[in-house]
Amino acid sequence: MQRSTLAKRAWLLLFAAAAVAYIGGLGQIPLIGPDEPRYAQVAREMFERADPVTPTLGGRTWFEKPALAYWAMMASFLMFGISEWSARLGSALAGLLTILFVWWLGRRIEAAGGEEMRGFGLACAATTATCGGLVIFSRGASFDIFLTATLTAALACFLASELDGDEHQRRRLLVGFYAGVGAALLAKGLVGVVLPAGIIGLYFIFRRRWPRALLKSFWWGGLVALGVAATWYAPVVARHGWKFIDEFFVQHHFARYVSNKYNHPQPFYYYPPVALLLALPWTIFLLEGFTRAARLAWRPENASQRNDINSRADEATGDDAEAASRPLQEATRRPPLEATCSMRLFALAWLLFPVLFFSLSGSKLPGYILPALPGAMLLAGERLSRYLRGENGTRGMRLTGALALLLVLICGGYAVYAGIVSFSIALIIALPCVLAGALALLRPQARRLCAVSLVCAVLLLVALITAFGLQKIAESQSMYALLERARARGYASTPVLQLHDIERTSEFYAAVRITYDAEGQPARLQGPGEVAEALRRQGGAALVIVPLQYISQLTEAAYFETELIGDNGWNALVAVRLKHD
Numbered sequence: 214m215q216r217s218t219l220a221k222r223a224w225l226l227l228f229a230a231a232a233v234a235y236i237g238g239l240g241q242i243p244l245i246g247p248d249e250p251r252y253a254q255v256a257r258e259m260f261e262r263a264d265p266v267t268p269t270l271g272g273r274t275w276f277e278k279p280a281l282a283y284w285a286m287m288a289s290f291l292m293f294g295i296s297e298w299s300a301r302l303g304s305a306l307a308g309l310l311t312i313l314f315v316w317w318l319g320r321r322i323e324a325a326g327g328e329e330m331r332g333f334g335l336a337c338a339a340t341t342a343t344c345g346g347l348v349i350f351s352r353g354a355s356f357d358i359f360l361t362a363t364l365t366a367a368l369a370c371f372l373a374s375e376l377d378g379d380e381h382q383r384r385r386l387l388v389g390f391y392a393g394v395g396a397a398l399l400a401k402g403l404v405g406v407v408l409p410a411g412i413i414g415l416y417f418i419f420r421r422r423w424p425r426a427l428l429k430s431f432w433w434g435g436l437v438a439l440g441v442a443a444t445w446y447a448p449v450v451a452r453h454g455w456k457f458i459d460e461f462f463v464q465h466h467f468a469r470y471v472s473n474k475y476n477h478p479q480p481f482y483y484y485p486p487v488a489l490l491l492a493l494p495w496t497i498f499l500l501e502g503f504t505r506a507a508r509l510a511w512r513p514e515n516a517s518q519r520n521d522i523n524s525r526a527d528e529a530t531g532d533d534a535e536a537a538s539r540p541l542q543e544a545t546r547r548p549p550l551e552a553t554c555s556m557r558l559f560a561l562a563w564l565l566f567p568v569l570f571f572s573l574s575g576s577k578l579p580g581y582i583l584p585a586l587p588g589a590m591l592l593a594g595e596r597l598s599r600y601l602r603g604e605n606g607t608r609g610m611r612l613t614g615a616l617a618l619l620l621v622l623i624c625g626g627y628a629v630y631a632g633i634v635s636f637s638i639a640l641i642i643a644l645p646c647v648l649a650g651a652l653a654l655l656r657p658q659a660r661r662l663c664a665v666s667l668v669c670a671v672l673l674l675v676a677l678i679t680a681f682g683l684q685k686i687a688e689s690q691s692m693y694a695l696l697e698r699a700r701a702r703g704y705a706s707t708p709v710l711q712l713h714d715i716e717r718t719s720e721f722y723a724a725v726r727i728t729y730d731a732e733g734q735p736a737r738l739q740g741p742g743e744v745a746e747a748l749r750r751q752g753g754a755a756l757v758i759v760p761l762q763y764i765s766q767l768t769e770a771a772y773f774e775t776e777l778i779g780d781n782g783w784n785a786l787v788a789v790r791l792k793h794d
Contacts, residue, residue, distance in 0.1 A: 744757060
């Protein structure tokens with residue numbers, strides 16, 4: 214069987230397995246954390262109003278994020294009904310699209326690099342599909358994964374245009390690049406322009422080149438990007454004017470970046486270790502690829518030759534331009550050096566710029582650097598493809614195996630110690646990673662078997678954790694089970710109050726029963742006196758969500774009758790009534 218046929222079959226098997234791992238069991242646990250329930254509720258309100266323009270939360274405008282993720286959830290709600298599975302489906306598809314774009318780019322680089330890059334496309338697809346950060350964020354209602362998918366589409370088109378010697382094809386690829394930038398604006402706002410501009414700028418700095426061809430396309434490419442982005446920005450600005458501009462751009466872009474207004478402080482060095490963790494299990498391969506690319510950035514091989522070729526092509530016109538472009542076309546068809554050099558430097562810029570940019574931000578969350586992971590996986594994928602071809606040693610795979618075994622021991626031990634899973638369940642979940650890690654550590658010479666085992670182990674790990682390991686965690690991070698218990702006791706329509714803290718999952722599971730304050734946040738009551746006042750306004754009875762350490766403020770108050778519905782280890786749900794005088 215021909216190698217290309219084998220590669221295609223391997224790619225189809227990989228993508229099918231990834232699709233099962235990414236989509237399977239999405240609705241098995243309730244929406245958790247502070248973000249998932251809010252995003253899903255905003256999409257539900259837009260869906261129920263049939264309004265794709267104005268995001269609202271609790272009936273109030275909520276301009277924290279743009280519309281692309283909401284549109285995906287609304288489409289899923291329309292096709293499959295409102296559920297946790299539907300709310301997360303768009304994110305899973307965005308993750309799969311990211312894998313697809315990386316594979317497509319890897320195949321283009323492989324074609325340009327010839328034998329030097331053999332197997333690169335499949336290796337990059339494998340590292341991306343099993344990259345821990347991508348898997349995690351693809352299985353939750355997340356805006357960062359939509360930014361990652363759209364940015365990957367844009368940057369893949371750009372780098373492909375750099376490697377293509379046909380002028381018409383390059384122009385078509387640049388159209389794809391600018392359309393991807395417009396979609397990134399819809400995915401997460403201005404960062405959809407800042408990241409590609411910074412990554413490409415850093416790439417050209419590494420190449421010691423001036424981006425003449427890209428600058429020539431900017432006048433029409435900007436119109437393409439704006440045209441895509443205007444599908445939402447134009448109607449929302451027309452409808453809400455300065456209110457939208459102030460909340461969306463001033464408060465949630467500039468103020469979030471330059472200050473700690475939204476209470477997510479972290480030190481400057483926060484993101485490098487986060488990036489290494491999100492790159493698991495390919496962290497060792499990433500470090501190897503990063504080291505080689507960083508060396509190349511200081512001494513770019515063959516850069517001067519390509520600079521001369523590009524300068525002649527950029528400055529020529531008409532027939533002269535066609536003649537001048539011939540050396541460039543020949544260079545892009547020449548194997549290994551030029552395609553490898555471009556890929557390494559571009560992937561390095563793709564990884565470095567988001568990490569540096571967000572390190573300077575006053576507000577830091579792990580998901581912010583998710584868009585850097587495809588670049589990281591290009592670097593890791595190159596080292597993996599070379600390992601599979603036998604062109605480098607086995608140390609990287611040995612260290613990867615040792616790291617996998619160490620992480621299984623630490624994480625599994627903690628899960629058992631914390632009571633998240635039983636020892637037997639922990640063994641079942643850990644078994645694929647233990648076998649793959651042991652094989653990589655002890656028999657790294659079995660190159661293809663080690664790589665396939667790692668890929669399969671990660672995808673199996675996702676399925677096993679979903680089936681056996683998440684329920685306990687989800688119960689402690691969501692009010693879903695307690696609100697369902699209250700519903701069974703006859704409190705299905707009772708108002709829900711929050712004492713001393715804001716519990717976000719109730720914004721979805723008790724949406725129409727939550728009271729919001731003037732700033733659009735769930736009303737946070739500060740003591741039993743405020744609870745009593747709220748009860749008088751709402752008919753004398755309510756369900757109160759309260760941190761466990763404050764529950765006595767309700768149960769010991771002389772003017773309340775209380776019924777404890779239950780607790781999830783962090784918060785209690787208490788039915789409270791005012792006593793009659």
